[in-house]
Amino acid sequence: MTGPALLALLASLAGASRPAAAQPSAPAYAAVPQPKDWMRLYPMRQYGAYWHLQLSVPAKRYAKVRAQALKTLEKAGARHTVPVDNSISDDKTHYQQFSVELGRVQAAKALEALRKSGRVGRLAQDDNRLSGVEAEVPAKLAKLRSERERLAGAPASAEAVGEILAHLSAVQAAYDASRDRVLLNIVIEGER
Numbered sequence: 001m002t003g004p005a006l007l008a009l010l011a012s013l014a015g016a017s018r019p020a021a022a023q024p025s026a027p028a029y030a031a032v033p034q035p036k037d038w039m040r041l042y043p044m045r046q047y048g049a050y051w052h053l054q055l056s057v058p059a060k061r062y063a064k065v066r067a068q069a070l071k072t073l074e075k076a077g078a079r080h081t082v083p084v085d086n087s088i089s090d091d092k093t094h095y096q097q098f099s100v101e102l103g104r105v106q107a108a109k110a111l112e113a114l115r116k117s118g119r120v121g122r123l124a125q126d127d128n129r130l131s132g133v134e135a136e137v138p139a140k141l142a143k144l145r146s147e148r149e150r151l152a153g154a155p156a157s158a159e160a161v162g163e164i165l166a167h168l169s170a171v172q173a174a175y176d177a178s179r180d181r182v183l184l185n186i187v188i189e190g191e192r
Contacts, residue, residue, distance in 0.1 A: 057118035062190035094190025107182040
C-alpha cells in the first residue's frame, strides 16, 4: 500500500468522513447606513450652566463673609441643592461650601456681589450645551412624528416609535426648561 492509500485507509478506520461540501452562505444584506447620531442616548439636562467660585477671606472676616454670602444668595432667590446645615462646613478651619440653583441673571448678580467679598481663587463659568440636543433632537422628533402615522398597521413598531418620541420629547423639554438655570458652587475659605 502506498502512502496516500494508507492514509485514506487509516482515516476511514478512525471514523473520519469525507469533508462536507461547502454550504451555501446566507445572502449578504447591505447594512442600511444610519446617521451617526441615530439612537443616541441623550441625558436629561438640569442646568444650562455650571459656575464655580472660590473665595479666600481673612480668617477674622470669615463668619461675616459667610453670613453675607447666605444673605446675598437668599436675596437672589437661590435654592440650595443641599440644606445649609448639611453642606460641607467647618467653623474651626473657616471653610464653607454651598451649591445653589439660580436663574442666569440672578446668578450673575449674586456672583458679582460675592466676588467683592474676598480674593477670588478660582472662577469658572461653563455652559452645559450637550452637543447634539439643539440640532439633532428637534429633527428626529419631526421625522418620527411624520412617520408614526404610517405605522398604524404595525402596532409593535408604532409602540416603539411612541416610546422613542416620549423620551426625545422629555429630553427637549428638560433642555429648554434648564436653559436659564445655573448651578453655582461656592467655596469660602478663611486664610490663616
